[in-house]
Amino acid sequence: MSAAPIQFYNRLTQSLETEAVYGEGPLRFVYENPVGKLALEVLVKRALFSQWYGARMDTPASAEKILPFLAEFGVDATEFAEPVESYQSFNDFFYRKLKPSARPIVAAPDAIALPADGRHYVIPDVSECRDFFIKGVRFDLPALLGDNTLAESYARGSLLISRLCPTDYHRFHFPCDGTHDTPREIHGPLYSVSPIALMRRPSILWENKRCITQLQTPTLGKVLLLEVGATCVGSIVHTSSPQRPVRKGDEKGYFRFGGSCFITLFEPGRMRFAEDLLENSASGREVYARMGDVAGWSTH
DSSP states (O other): OOOOOOEEEETTTTEEEEOOOTTHHHHHHHHHSHHHHHHIIIIITSHHHHHHHHHHTTSGGGGGGHHHHHHHHTOOGGGBSSOGGGOSSHHHHHTOOBOGGGSOOOOOTTEEEOSSSEEEEEESOGGGOOOSSSTTOOOOHHHHHTOHHHHHHTTTOEEEEEEEOTTSOOEEEOSSOEEEOOOEEEOOOOOOOSHHHHTTOTTHHHHSOEEEEEEEOSSSOEEEEEEEOOTTOOOEEEOSOTTSEEOTTOEEEEEOSSOEEEEEEEOTTSEEEOHHHHHHHHTTOEEEEOTTSEEEEEOO
16 A cells, blocks of 8 residues: 555645655554554553653653654744743653744634644534545544543534644643533553544544543533544643633643544534634644634534
């Protein structure tokens, strides 16, 4: 099978671009090669592998990877809240904070903010999604939520999938105002969430380890926020205290090393996605945009 390039629409440049995949060679080996698939099932998907790799990214020696990484992937260091030389390990750099001015939050009261940097894909009505990445694959909401009763309430809900690459800013934020409960963890393996993997196994999103938070909001009802773990993600760290009011754009937490995914699920009929998200997702294409930019608008 040929290694087809991964294209996405860049909202910033308003053009189609090809993704530079960090670790593309190993990813294609374990998801496209028969020998690699054996290694995937025996080792790569397991938590111990990701914990081992994440621990390596905590060592002082790993800091030597930062400058070459910046140069190869064109990451803008002027956005960082701290100088590059202050990071004591690659993980320190990976879950870096940014200057507030680097990610302005969409101001309109009815606007919903993107919760993370990354490549975004939307499903306006989950019940009508019959070809999720692969023809004939339905999005399995009960499996994702691990709760059949909860899934019934969102069966016709709207879904936003925000896929973070290792090159992205890895803190995630609240898309709207509200009050949230304590995140609930669902155990699972740690497959990659790269499109290289998702195009072969879309069920990764409802198989992987994940955390679910319920955010009670003034106009959107109850919004579900899910962090999905992935290969080489050392851990999902929550920094927001439950039961306290939060504002749109407030930090919820961060992912340690590795590509990751954040899913936002809205009650039926509560929101309308931005047109570029709708148009590109309908064509099976993700949209690159940054945390704080507009995801859509409340219909109430």
